Amino acid sequence: MTKSFTDKLGKGGYGTVYKGSLPNGHPVAVKMLTESKGNGEEFINEVASISRTSHVNIVRLLGFCLDGSKRALIYDFMPNGSLEKFIFTDRSQIESTLGWNKLFEIVVGVARGLEYLHRGCNTRIVHFDIKPHNILLDQDFCPKISDFGLAKLCTSKECIISLIGARGTIGYIAPEVFSRNFGVVSSKSDVYSYGMMVLEMVGGRKNLDVTTTSSSETYFPHYLYKNINQYCVEACGDNGEATEIVRKMILVALWCIQTMPDDRPSMSRVVNMLEGDISDLQLPPKP
Incomplete structure (x- = not known):
């Protein structure tokens, strides 16, 4: 999906974001959360809150992955980046x-x-x-x-x-x-x-x-x-x-x-x- 995490879009306090694509070619942003964030409150917050939303001015969560201490969130890719x-x-x-x-x-x-x-x-x-x-x-x-x-x-x-x-x-x-x-x-x-x-x-x-x-x-x-x-x-x-x-x-x-x-x-x-x-x-x- 991310071509071995080679295309890094940015990094923040909660993890690193990479560009990727779904099997159908749809471009996505994959946010890999930092592993050292304790019980993963930020991951639970993000999934629990954004999964309740559907609005043109809210980024769309396409999916998430939880594998042991590894946590990832998958969003629509935004080609113009951040404001x-x-x-x-x-x-x-x-x-x-x-x-x-x-x-x-x-x-x-x-x-x-x-x-x-x-x-x-x-x-x-x-x-x-x-x-x-x-x-x-x-x-x-x-x-x-x-x-x-x-x-x-x-x-x-x-x-x-x-x-x-x-x-x-x-x-x-x-x-x-x-x-x-x-x-x-x-x-x-x-x-x-x-x-x-x-x-x-x-x-x-x-x-x-x-x-x-x-x-x-x-x-x-x-x-x-x-x-x-x-x-x-x-x-x-x-x-x-x-x-x-x-x-x-x-x-x-x-x-x-x-x-x-x-x-x-x-x-x-x-x-x-x-x-x-x-x-x-x-x-x-x-x-």
Whole structure:
């Protein structure tokens, strides 16, 4: 299937992904999980959660293999790889490859995928690791949420989750996941991660950049909050349509990264905000 694991697509904290093909020639991505992960919680999480899903913006699990300590997950192959490689690059290169309209379509697609996980599938699912690396792009750059190794299934309507320790990736983890003083852990934790990811898509940079020469630009969300109009003009020039798209992405993302979970919109509300009129969007309190 993988030609002796010769075509490596990438490597992460939970294992290595290889390109392969089924007997009928269908291209697949085979994720070999690291053997030293104890009782294999990440494997069980991924199979249990993603097997419950069926949505255009969720990567499709085709099968899995469990042989002793060896564990593998088989997914549809995504020819354009992860979103990460497209956004953390030169701004002009991003615009020539994707353009603001396509970036906005990706933002909306991920929002719909998360809305489905939180409300639409049989068992509500909180992903807990939304970031550019975990958004895969098919041949048409349609986004697919992937890597459910940290996901939690919710049985109650409110989907309040009990966690032992923080989970996720630094830079995208909601405050309440670190400290319950900020509120309960719930699907709103994914909303925060989503907002941080969208701001990185807008800026083509990490939200926390310690290498920048300007202290005011070190934390990008605060810089955007104070300079949203200026940034939209700098990013889009006199392209009115692109300026509106970028402004909408920024405003929605700033609502998503509010410190207190109750102040963040649900993903259903996020989808409505993105698809609605920009005149209906107000600048939120400073996150």
